[in-house]
Amino acid sequence: MFGAKRQYQLLYFVFFASSNGFAVFRNAYFEELGLTGGQMGLLGAVLVVGGMIAQPLWGGLADRFAASKPILLLAAGVASVVVLAFPLAGRVPDPFLLLVLATALLSVVRSPITPIANAMILSKGLDYGQVRAFGSIAFGLGSLVIGWLLSRFATEIVFYVYAVGMVVLVGIVRGLPDTDTDLTPDLRREAVDLLTNRRFLLLLAVAMLLGGVSSAGSAYFSVYVRAIGAGDGLTGTAWMIKTVGEAVIFLSMAKIGLTNRTQLTLGATLYVGTYLVYAAVATEAAILAVQVVLGVGLALYYLAIVNFAHRFAPEGLTSTGQAVLSALGLGTGRALGQLGAGTVMDMVGVQSMYYILSAGAAAALLLSLAFHGPTLRRFDVLANAGQ
Numbered sequence: 571m572f573g574a575k576r577q578y579q580l581l582y583f584v585f586f587a588s589s590n591g592f593a594v595f596r597n598a599y600f601e602e603l604g605l606t607g608g609q610m611g612l613l614g615a616v617l618v619v620g621g622m623i624a625q626p627l628w629g630g631l632a633d634r635f636a637a638s639k640p641i642l643l644l645a646a647g648v649a650s651v652v653v654l655a656f657p658l659a660g661r662v663p664d665p666f667l668l669l670v671l672a673t674a675l676l677s678v679v680r681s682p683i684t685p686i687a688n689a690m691i692l693s694k695g696l697d698y699g700q701v702r703a704f705g706s707i708a709f710g711l712g713s714l715v716i717g718w719l720l721s722r723f724a725t726e727i728v729f730y731v732y733a734v735g736m737v738v739l740v741g742i743v744r745g746l747p748d749t750d751t752d753l754t755p756d757l758r759r760e761a762v763d764l765l766t767n768r769r770f771l772l773l774l775a776v777a778m779l780l781g782g783v784s785s786a787g788s789a790y791f792s793v794y795v796r797a798i799g800a801g802d803g804l805t806g807t808a809w810m811i812k813t814v815g816e817a818v819i820f821l822s823m824a825k826i827g828l829t830n831r832t833q834l835t836l837g838a839t840l841y842v843g844t845y846l847v848y849a850a851v852a853t854e855a856a857i858l859a860v861q862v863v864l865g866v867g868l869a870l871y872y873l874a875i876v877n878f879a880h881r882f883a884p885e886g887l888t889s890t891g892q893a894v895l896s897a898l899g900l901g902t903g904r905a906l907g908q909l910g911a912g913t914v915m916d917m918v919g920v921q922s923m924y925y926i927l928s929a930g931a932a933a934a935l936l937l938s939l940a941f942h943g944p945t946l947r948r949f950d951v952l953a954n955a956g957q
């Protein structure tokens with residue numbers, strides 16, 4: 571039997587491998603159905619907003635009743651069914667309405683998987699990077715597999731892959747150890763403390779900006795690749811190279827030893843540079859060349875925000891802290907990024923859209939510098955000393 575660390579690594583591997591096609595090629599599929607950039611942006615926003623509403627509720631239930639495992643089982647099981655509505659959209663007179671309904675439902679049921687899994691990993695004292703690296707590796711390998719499948723099947727194949735992956739995920743979650751019940755008597759007070767913690771609020775602001783930029787850049791990447799005249803194979807190859815950078819950082823950061831504040835600022839900087847290359851150069855060679863840089867930036871960014879959220883959350887609200895980060899920070903940014911990027915794409919084109927995304931990453935970079943202030947720096951030193 572696998573140990574806890576191996577079980578979580580397998581969970582992340584299957585989740586990211588099966589989610590790859592949905593994340594990368596759903597807008598390409600929507601484009602095939604004749605949707606506009608604005609409609610694609612609206613669907614992207616709906617995908618995030620449902621999660622924003624549901625994630626704090628899922629996280630609160632997980633913390634209050636030690637229900638992390640049952641919630642993951644429910645989320646994966648229902649998501650495996652709901653995602654099958656997407657390929658049906660090409661067979662109905664008004665695909666957009668069906669896509670809105672399916673997207674809204676999927677956003678709610680799948681939303682607790684990542685934040686609750688993150689909280690379970692950190693609460694057990696496991697190294698988040700050592701586990702999350704398997705998600706990056708799976709995402710990269712999945713990109714190559716999805717690229718191969720798309721050269722032989724219709725784009726809707728990505729939704730069937732997602733459904734199968736969620737079924738497999740149910741089996742993995744069933745093998746995870748149960749969590750201990752913690753009926754925290756001061757749950758309301760601790761929630762207020764979390765939402766009034768200025769360090770946590772600053773984290774939410776940075777996560778919102780960079781989360782929106784990252785989500786929009788990823789969601790429209792397959793459309794961008796097609797727009798510059800390249801094939802879907804380039805999309806798969808680019809994602810594979812990107813995940814190499816991610817995996818290296820996730821696996822080695824414990825030895826490198828950068829503080830979370832440095833990770834956050836450096837990650838934002840790398841996003842700025844990569845998206846400028848997308849907008850200004852736009853050649854296949856240049857796109858592939860910056861993928862490792864983008865992967866490193868994403869890994870640094872996620873390591874920083876997930877670990878910061880775990881530090882700032884009260885002991886009884888670890889799942890809630892991750893859920894609020896995903897909902898109010900990442901979720902808000904993703905919703906605004908998806909909606910805004912679709913509108914910008916309609917106005918200036920998908921290539922020039924990346925100039926705007928680069929500016930958004932620059933704003934996140936500037937805001938992250940507040941974590942280098944003397945008060946927050948003292949906190950970071952004390953937190954590191956306590957580990």
